[in-house]
Amino acid sequence: MSPFFLEAVAADNYVAFTFFIGTMAMMAASVFFFLELSNTDKAWRTSVLVSGLITFIAAVHYYYMRGYNLETGDSPTFFRYVDWLLTVPLMCVEFYLITKKSGGTTGLLWKLIFASVVMLVTGYFGETIYRDQSVLWGVISGAAYFYIVYLVWFGEVSKLATAASPAVAKANKTLGWFVLVGWAIYPLGYIVGTPGGLFGVTADALGIGGLNMDIIYNIGDAVNKIGFGLVIYLLSRSESK
Numbered sequence: 001m002s003p004f005f006l007e008a009v010a011a012d013n014y015v016a017f018t019f020f021i022g023t024m025a026m027m028a029a030s031v032f033f034f035l036e037l038s039n040t041d042k043a044w045r046t047s048v049l050v051s052g053l054i055t056f057i058a059a060v061h062y063y064y065m066r067g068y069n070l071e072t073g074d075s076p077t078f079f080r081y082v083d084w085l086l087t088v089p090l091m092c093v094e095f096y097l098i099t100k101k102s103g104g105t106t107g108l109l110w111k112l113i114f115a116s117v118v119m120l121v122t123g124y125f126g127e128t129i130y131r132d133q134s135v136l137w138g139v140i141s142g143a144a145y146f147y148i149v150y151l152v153w154f155g156e157v158s159k160l161a162t163a164a165s166p167a168v169a170k171a172n173k174t175l176g177w178f179v180l181v182g183w184a185i186y187p188l189g190y191i192v193g194t195p196g197g198l199f200g201v202t203a204d205a206l207g208i209g210g211l212n213m214d215i216i217y218n219i220g221d222a223v224n225k226i227g228f229g230l231v232i233y234l235l236s237r238s239e240s241k
């Protein structure tokens, strides 16, 4: 056994442990989604394929981030954001695919993707280059985030999902909860990860002392990437004969 492995499963190295578990969970989810493609209705195959791509891209990044974190002890911020920049737009593609039949346009898709890129790029600025202005960048990122929440809950996505079918409407509601609650885990990580905490809010003040930014992001990714994919998978089942 390599020392990497031993270190990764050491009971007191929670950060490394969550990277390790994250890699495994994302890999398992990808295998599941890909193998299920052959018993998925043609109309839903692209959606389930995208679910698998999201977890597969994350699995590769997690494998890499785990090694980076073990070797340097630092947060793999760059690779974290590369992962998100690939996977979050793919989640936008899922919204486009489920609303396409009832009139979802590529215009809507680009709106979602644009908002998600603004959200992530400004978050990256706040975490790296403009560390001392993390409040400003966090607020801009948050505005883009709430625009996505708006589109999914009340805007075009919601209207088109309601028009599509009861099953699509229900799945969109569930995905909406992921976006509203599941995605809110990330700003929490950002706040905790900002030196001294943002607005003076630290992990201890939040009652989650001991959790650091990477653990919070890793929990968020597991919940959101695998959960999101499963909602799409279940929708594909309920809409298939």
Ligand SMILES: *C/C=C(C)/C=C/C=C(C)/C=C/C1=C(C)CCCC1(C)C
Residues within 6 Å of the ligand: 084, 087, 088, 119, 120, 122, 123, 124, 138, 139, 141, 142, 145, 183, 184, 186, 187, 190, 221, 224, 225
């Ligand atoms: C699979 C990865 C996902 C779903 C990543 C989502 C990331 C976010 C929703 C990040 C949001 C942020 C804010 C709303 C403000 C602070 C900066 C961010 C980028 C952490």
